[in-house]
Structures are given as C-alpha cells and as structure tokens.
Amino acid sequence: MRTIDQTTQEVLSLASKYFQVPADSLAPDDDFFKKLGIDSLQALELLSRLENHFGIELPDYEVQGVSDFRTLASRIQSRL
Amino acid sequence: MLDLSKYQSIGAALKDALDQFASEVCLIESDREREKERLTYRDFKERAHPLASELQVAGFKPNNRAAIIMTNQSKWLISAYVIFYCGGVLVPLDYKLTPEEQWQLLAHSGASVLITEYPIWRQLAASPARNPATNLKTVLITEAPPNADLSGAKCWEEFRGNSEPAFIPRERSDIATIVYSSGTGGRPKGCMMTHENYLEQCIALTSIYPFAPGMRYLSILPTNHAIDFMVGFFGPFICGATVVHLRTLRPEYVRDAFPKYKITYVSLVPLVLKNLQKGLQSRFNALPPGKRKIFNALVSINKAFIKRRPRLGLSRRLLKQVHQGFGGELRAIIVGGAFTEPQALQFFYDLGIPVANGYGLTEAGTAITVNDLKPFRADTVGKPLPGMQVRILNPDAEGIGEVSVRSKTVMSGYLNEPELTAETIIDSWLMTGDLGRFDSRGHLQLFGRKKNMIVTEEGKNIYPEDIETAFESLPVKEFCVFAANYIWPKRSMVGEQLLLVLHLEQGETLTDDLRRDISSRNSRLLNYKRVHGTVLFNEDFPRTASLKIKRNILAERLAQQDRASAILPL
Numbered sequence: 001m002r003t004i005d006q007t008t009q010e011v012l013s014l015a016s017k018y019f020q021v022p023a024d025s026l027a028p029d030d031d032f033f034k035k036l037g038i039d040s041l042q043a044l045e046l047l048s049r050l051e052n053h054f055g056i057e058l059p060d061y062e063v064q065g066v067s068d069f070r071t072l073a074s075r076i077q078s079r080l
Numbered sequence: 081m082l083d084l085s086k087y088q089s090i091g092a093a094l095k096d097a098l099d100q101f102a103s104e105v106c107l108i109e110s111d112r113e114r115e116k117e118r119l120t121y122r123d124f125k126e127r128a129h130p131l132a133s134e135l136q137v138a139g140f141k142p143n144n145r146a147a148i149i150m151t152n153q154s155k156w157l158i159s160a161y162v163i164f165y166c167g168g169v170l171v172p173l174d175y176k177l178t179p180e181e182q183w184q185l186l187a188h189s190g191a192s193v194l195i196t197e198y199p200i201w202r203q204l205a206a207s208p209a210r211n212p213a214t215n216l217k218t219v220l221i222t223e224a225p226p227n228a229d230l231s232g233a234k235c236w237e238e239f240r241g242n243s244e245p246a247f248i249p250r251e252r253s254d255i256a257t258i259v260y261s262s263g264t265g266g267r268p269k270g271c272m273m274t275h276e277n278y279l280e281q282c283i284a285l286t287s288i289y290p291f292a293p294g295m296r297y298l299s300i301l302p303t304n305h306a307i308d309f310m311v312g313f314f315g316p317f318i319c320g321a322t323v324v325h326l327r328t329l330r331p332e333y334v335r336d337a338f339p340k341y342k343i344t345y346v347s348l349v350p351l352v353l354k355n356l357q358k359g360l361q362s363r364f365n366a367l368p369p370g371k372r373k374i375f376n377a378l379v380s381i382n383k384a385f386i387k388r389r390p391r392l393g394l395s396r397r398l399l400k401q402v403h404q405g406f407g408g409e410l411r412a413i414i415v416g417g418a419f420t421e422p423q424a425l426q427f428f429y430d431l432g433i434p435v436a437n438g439y440g441l442t443e444a445g446t447a448i449t450v451n452d453l454k455p456f457r458a459d460t461v462g463k464p465l466p467g468m469q470v471r472i473l474n475p476d477a478e479g480i481g482e483v484s485v486r487s488k489t490v491m492s493g494y495l496n497e498p499e500l501t502a503e504t505i506i507d508s509w510l511m512t513g514d515l516g517r518f519d520s521r522g523h524l525q526l527f528g529r530k531k532n533m534i535v536t537e538e539g540k541n542i543y544p545e546d547i548e549t550a551f552e553s554l555p556v557k558e559f560c561v562f563a564a565n566y567i568w569p570k571r572s573m574v575g576e577q578l579l580l581v582l583h584l585e586q587g588e589t590l591t592d593d594l595r596r597d598i599s600s601r602n603s604r605l606l607n608y609k610r611v612h613g614t615v616l617f618n619e620d621f622p623r624t625a626s627l628k629i630k631r632n633i634l635a636e637r638l639a640q641q642d643r644a645s646a647i648l649p650l
Contacts, residue, residue, distance in 0.1 A: 033607040040538060040607070041355050044330045057112070060151065060328055061199040064176065067607065 002080060008073040011050060015069070018049055028070040050076060081290070081319040084283050089250035089275040091164030093318050098125040098161075101320030104293045107154045108341060111327035117154055121320070124158060132162040133241030135193070138218050142167030142248045145215075145258065146193035147186055149173045149200050152299045152325045155222045155236060157313050159195045160303075167248025168193075170257045171270075172304035175200055179207035187214045188268045189258050189495065195236065198224040205231035252276035258495050259306060261442035261541065270495035277445040280488040282315055284465040288452055289412060289436060291319035295344040296409075298324045298337055300352070305539070306446040307347050307416045331355065338407040347414040350424065351537035353435070357427050360402070383430050388455050395432020402431050412436045416447070417539020419526060419573035422458035429456050438462055439524060444510055445489030449524045460523035461516075470524065471509075472517055479517040480527050484509040526573055532566040532631055534576035536608045544578055547609055550601050551580060555594065558583045558621050560629050561611060567635045568643040577612040579647060581638065583621060590616065590648065599650050613647040 002010070008028050016023040019036045026035060033043065050072075051058055056079045066072050082100070087093040102122040109117040119127070140146065146163045148170065150156045163170045171189040173182055175197075182204060186194060192215045196204070201221050204210065219233035250256070256278060258270040289311075291297070299312035316323050324341045326333055334352075337343065348356070367375060382398045385391055392411065396403040403410070413428060414436040425435045438450035439461035448470060451462035464470045468487045475481035490510045493501035504511055513531035516524050534542050544561035551559055564570075564577045580598065584590065602610050617638060622630040638646070 031603045031607075034603060039351060041331060041351060048330050048332060059199070061197070065178065065606070 002077070004074060004077050007054075007077045007080070008070060010053065011069050011073045011076065014049060014053055015046060018046060026069065028073070029068055031067050032069055032072070033067055054080060056080065081286060081292070084279045084318065087279055088252050089164065089254070090256050090278050090314060091161070091167070091247070091250060093279070094161050094164060094314070095247060097121065097318050097320065098128075101293060104320045105322045106317065106320075107157065107323055107325065108296075109154050109325045109327065110333075110337065110341075112333055113336075116327065119154060121317075124154075124161070128158050128162050128165065129245055130240035130242070131158065131236075132165045132245035133243050134239045135162060135166055135218070135241075136245055137241050137243075140166055140168060140193060140218070142250075143169060143254075144193070145169045145171050145189055145191040146195065147171040147173050147189060147191040148304070149175050149182060149194065149196040149204075150222070150303075151175050151197065151327065152303050152308070152312070153222075153327060154325065155195075156303050157317075157323070159220075159236075160313065163193075164250075164256070165245065165247055167250055169255050172257065172259060172309065174260070174302060174304050176302065179203045180209035183207060183209045183211040183214070185260055185268055185270075186216065187211045189260075189270060190215050192216060193218045193220070195220045195222070197222050198228065201230070201233060205233075250275055252279065253492075255492065257309075259304070259309075259442050267497075267500075267545075268495075269497070269500070271442050271491040272493055272495055273442075273445065273491050277489045277491060278310070278314060280467055281310060281445040281447070281465075282318065284467050284489070285310065285447060285450070286315055286319065287466055288450060289345065289414070291316045291321040291345075293320035295319075295321040295411075296324055296341050297321060298326075298334075298341070298343045298346040300326070300329060300334065301347050301349065301417065301539070305417065306440070306442045307414070310446045311345065311347055311414060335359075335405075338410065339404065340407075342407040342409040344409050344411050345414060346410070347416060349417040349537065349539040350415060350420040351418075351539075353413065353415050353420060353428075354424050354537070357424050360431075361427075379430055382432050386429070386432060386456075390429075390432065390434045390453055390456065392432065399431055403433075406433065414438075416440065418535040418537055421574055425458040429458065439514075439526060441512060443491050443504065444485050444487065444512070445491065448483075448485050448487075448512075457523055460519065460525050462524065463522050464524070470518075473511075475517065480515055481517070482530050483512045483514045483516045483524070483526075485512060486510070527571045528565060528569055528573060529563070532563050532635070534563045534565070534578060535573070536576075537574070538608060540608050542578065542609055547578060547605065547611065550605050550609075551598070554582075554597065554601070555585075556582050556588075557585045560621065560631070560634070562615075562631070562635060562638070564612070564643070564647070567615075567638045578610070580611045580614045581617050581634070582614055583617050583619070590614065595650065602650060611650070613649050615641070615646050615648070 012026045062075050098121045106121045106124050107119040146168050171191050198221050220236040221233045222236040252275050255272045256275045257273045261269050261271050297316050301308040378398050412434045425437050428435045438447045440447035449462040449464050472481040473484050486509050515528045516526045547561045559582050562579050564579050622633040
C-alpha cells in the first residue's frame with residue numbers, strides 16, 4: 001500500500017511527464033491549472049491518465065473543485 | 081411532435097408526450113463503458129408519478145419552488161417533470177457552484193424542496209454556509225449509500241407514494257422556472273421564466289432544428305443551463321426523441337458516445353468544440369502525405385457542394401471516416417454559452433458537419449438568433465429566430481449599437497429585483513448589453529460588450545464585482561475588478577480578461593509582498609474567475625453618495641492610460 005506522500009509524488013511525476021513540465025518545478029500545493037497551464041478539459045485528460053496509472057475510478061464529483069496536487073492525491077489515496 | 085401552440089404549460093405538454101411516445105426510448109444513461117439505464121417514456125412516467133404523489137402528500141403546493149442540484153442524469157429530468165406536474169416552479173442550480181454559492185441561491189430562490197445527489201448533499205450539509213434561513217422543508221437525495229447519514233434528508237428512491245398524483249394545470253403566463261443567469265456574489269440574478277417563454281422558444285428552435293423519435297441528443301452541457309434544458313430535455317421530449325446522459329464527462333468517453341449511441345445532435349461550449357477541432361486536426365496532420373492529399377481533395381469537393389446548403393448524405397459518403405467517428409448520424413453540433421471563433425465553425429462545416437451557431441442569453445429564453453444554414457455563415461451568429469424582434473439601439477457610424485430584443489420568450493423579470501428588471505427590460509425590450517449590427521442579409525454580427533462582464537470559452541458569465549470578495553482586506557487604499565474590454569473597448573468577444581485595479585496608500589508601491597498576496601488570493605479562485613493582471617490608479621475612486629464605486633466613470637479615467645503599459649502581469 002502506497003503512503004500519501006508516495007501517491008503525491010507519483011501524481012506530480014505523471015503530470016510532469018504528460019504535460020512535459022520539469023518535475024522539480026512542481027510542488028504538492030501547486031495549482032495544477034496554473035502551473036501546468038492547462039484548461040478544464042486537459043485536467044480531465046490528466047485524471048484519466050491517473051486512473052489508469054493507479055488502477056482506480058475517480059467519479060467526476062470527487063474531483064469537482066479540486067485544483068491542487070495534494071488534494072487530488074488525497075482523493076486518489078482514499079480509493080486505493 | 082406535439083403542437084405546442086395548443087398548450088398552456090411545460091407540464092401539460094410533457095404529460096401528453098409521455099403518453100404519445102410511450103414505447104419510444106426517452107433516456108439512456110451511461111457511465112464509462114457501462115450502460116446504466118435505458119428508459120422508455122412509459123418507464124419515465126412510472127418513475128415520476130409515485131414521486132409526484134409523495135411530494136404532494138408532503139405538502140408541495142402549486143407555485144411552491146423546488147430546486148434541483150444534480151449532474152446530468154435521468155433523475156434530473158424525472159424530478160423536473162414531477163415539479164411541473166405538481167404545478168411547482170423549478171429552480172435549476174449549477175452543480176459546479178461552491179456549497180456557499182448554492183446555499184445563497186437556495187435562500188434567495190425561496191425553494192421549499194431540494195433534490196440533489198448524495199456527494200453534493202454531503203458537501204452542502206457540511207458547509208459552514210448552511211443557511212438556516214432557507215425555506216427548505218424537504219430534501220431528497222439520490223444514490224445515497226445504504227445507512228448513510230443524510231443529515232435530515234430523505235432518499236429520492238424511497239420517496240414514493242401509492243396514490244395517483246393530481247395534475248395541476250398552469251397558465252402560459254405563470255412562472256415555470258427561476259434560472260440564475262450569473263451574479264452569484266452580491267446580487268443573484270434569478271430570471272423568472274414563464275411557461276410561454278419555453279413553449280414559444282421550443283416552437284421556434286424545432287422549426288429549424290427538428291427532433292423526431294429515433295433521434296438522439298447527447299447531453300453534456302449542464303441541464304440547469306438554458307440551452308441543455310431546452311435541447312436536452314423539453315425539445316426532444318415533446319418530439320419523442322432520446323436524450324443520452326454520460327455520468328463521466330472525460331473526453332474519451334464523450335468521443336466514444338458518438339458512434340456508440342449514433343448521436344444526432346450535441347451542444348457544446350466553444351472550449352470543447354475547439355478541443356475537438358484540435359484532435360481532428362492532429363489526426364489529419366498525421367496522415368501519410370499521399371492519403372493527406374486525397375483527404376484534402378475530398379474536403380475541397382465537399383466544400384464546393386455544400387456552399388449553398390448542407391448536404392449531409394453527400395458529406396457522409398465523401399468523408400466517411402470523419403463522419404463515422406461521430407457515429408454517422410450527426411446532423412449538427414449546437415454551440416453556445418459563449419462566442420465561438422469563426423475559424424472553428426468553418427472547420428467543421430467544411431467537413432460537412434454543420435455547427436448551429438447562435439446567440440442568446442438566459443433572459444431572452446435561450447436563443448435569439450441562430451444560423452439557419454441557408455447558407456452557412458461562420459462570420460455571424462445568424463438571423464433572429466421566428467417570433468424574435470431584434471433591433472440595434474443608437475447605432476454608430478458603422479451601424480454598431482446595443483442589441484435589444486422583444487419576444488414572447490423574454491423573461492418576466494429578475495426575482496426580487498424590480499429596479500434591475502426595469503433597467504434591463506425597457507418598454508418590453510430586453511437590453512442585452514452586447515454590441516452588434518445587422519449585415520445586408522439580415523445576419524447579426526457581434527462586436528463586444530457594453531457591460532462590465534466577461535464570458536469564458538467554457539460559457540461562464542463572470543461579473544467582476546463577484547470576484548472582489550477574494551481581495552477583501554488587501555493592504556491597499558481601495559481596489560476593484562474590471563473586465564479589461566470594458567475599460568479599453570475591443571471589437572472582440574474572445575480572450576476576455578479580468579483586471580484588478582489598485583489604488584495604493586500614499587507613498588506605497590506595488591511590492592513583491594503585495595504581489596504575492598494578490599497571487600495567492602487569486603490562485604484560490606476557480607481558474608476561470610482569476611484576474612490576469614493589475615492596473616494602478618493614483619486617485620480616489622469616484623463614488624456615489626452611498627459610497628458605491630461609479631464604475632463607468634472610473635473606467636473612463638482608467639482608459640486614459642495606454643492599455644499595454646497599464647496592465648501589470650501578476
């Protein structure tokens with residue numbers, strides 16, 4: 001079982017790879033819309049990647065209003 | 081299709097539609113790869129009537145208000161029908177608002193019933209903004225887990241009466257819905273829409289874009305939005321068509337839904353349309369040179385044939401793979417909620433997929449103009465719909481002035497806001513605040529806004545005043561938020577931005593600390609509500625006797641600065 005810190009790091013790493021942003025430029029409390037320069041549709045694409053990576057389903061309502069990596073990771077963690 | 085001219089209310093029309101099209105499929109609900117539900121009009125009625133019965137037993141009376149806060153799904157439409165059946169007033173609220181905003185609107189609307197989903201209720205119930213001053217007497221929750229704490233609410237699925245509910249007739253002039261067009265902050269704007277507004281709008285729209293049994297509408301825009309309510313509920317239902325709901329709105333599932341359910345119509349906001357365009361364009365670019373040449377030639381042939389009018393059959397044969405990707409049955413993409421760039425519209429039309437581009441606002445009963453495709457024009461928002469009188473007020477030398485509208489579809493007014501209503505509807509003409517002109521063929525072209533607001537590509541109306549609470553107690557003398565184009569008018573309705581205007585204390589400068597404070601507050605706002613820069617103003621803001629900022633005068637003074645150098649990026 002992953003710890004929340006591991007999950008957060010994996011979220012950051014996947015986001016950096018998918019949107020080609022240097023990994024060391026992302027921090028857990030960053031706003032991913034702003035830091036990755038993405039819109040709401042691209043955020044949904046990121047969610048699909050995360051679901052595949054962690055092997056979970058994240059219902060849309062779970063991520064409604066979420067905009068930072070840490071909260072996103074905690075929502076994923078609760079479904080692992 | 082039912083003859084809506086004979087009906088007095090939405091409820092009466094829907095009631096007859098459920099009987100007339102009893103064996104047709106009205107709803108399909110899908111979650112990822114799984115189909116969750118498929119209901120006929122008969123099934124719909126069988127689910128609705130016990131709910132109506134129990135609601136009446138619980139004391140829901142004609143003219144009582146009932147709010148729905150739900151994602152797009154079958155229970156949204158069943159609940160809405162029940163409210164109309166019981167003679168109630170529907171208050172459809174946006175599930176994407178924060179719990180605080182939802183409580184504010186629940187209180188403002190005076191709703192006595194709330195129907196919502198468990199995850200939404202969980203957040204509402206836990207919100208410190210939970211408002212004891214609401215009129216709420218009954219809260220119904222869908223899809224609650226077994227033994228969940230419902231904080232005083234009841235299970236939607238178990239709220240079923242045995243007796244036959246009484247149908248309550250309404251008049252055309254009665255209020256059918258209260259739709260919040262925007263302004264969730266200081267001044268909620270609840271548009272009171274009558275039954276006539278919807279009946280007349282539906283007659284006009286279906287005369288151009290008709291539905292019929294077997295046609296399928298993919299419902300993606302939130303159903304509380306005026307467009308989806310009309311073309312994703314009322315319109316298809318009174319024609320016996322099918323509405324498809326997706327519980328997961330990820331791009332890949334939306335894409336899959338087109339071929340899976342052979343979609344006939346879909347409504348999108350410009351952002352999603354542009355995303356579709358980007359995806360298609362990159363696929364075309366990836367074609368090997370030979371195939372790409374053939375593809376481009378086929379597009380050119382298609383363009384030549386559809387110059388005067390769409391020829392769906394021909395386009396589907398010429399560009400078979402593109403159309404099959406959309407299921408092969410797509411008749412048109414309806415785009416709304418915000419201004420769409422002509423280039424995106426033209427891209428789809430050239431492929432033989434008409435985009436029903438129009439212009440409207442909630443206050444006008446959804447659409448005012450729409451492209452009638454005779455011929456397709458990407459550079460305009462089309463001609464006024466049947467029954468719409470549209471005129472340009474105080475046109476300048478180029479014929480550009482404020483668009484105003486008179487029609488049976490225009491709302492009766494804003495709830496509890498007689499002054500705002502009087503400013504907006506003058507001598508029965510609705511002032512839209514948008515600037516436009518008619519070309520020689522009677523098509524409306526839009527050129528920007530007269531009002532201090534922006535509309536994002538996701539179709540969100542943002543009033544700068546609503547953002548200001550995020551910057552309260554900022555260590556400056558005074559501040560306010562403006563739409564950049566309101567200060568420096570631009571003949572454009574895309575790429576609109578918000579600006580934070582600061583009047584610093586005497587001797588102070590825009591320090592790094594202040595900049596960080598602003599950025600931090602800004603980042604806590606939803607992404608589409610964020611300001612893009614600051615503007616410094618070194619005088620006291622002009623104010624009224626009651627100390628309200630005179631925004632028009634302040635904007636005029638700010639406009640004396642050069643736009644490019646005045647805006648300081650965050």
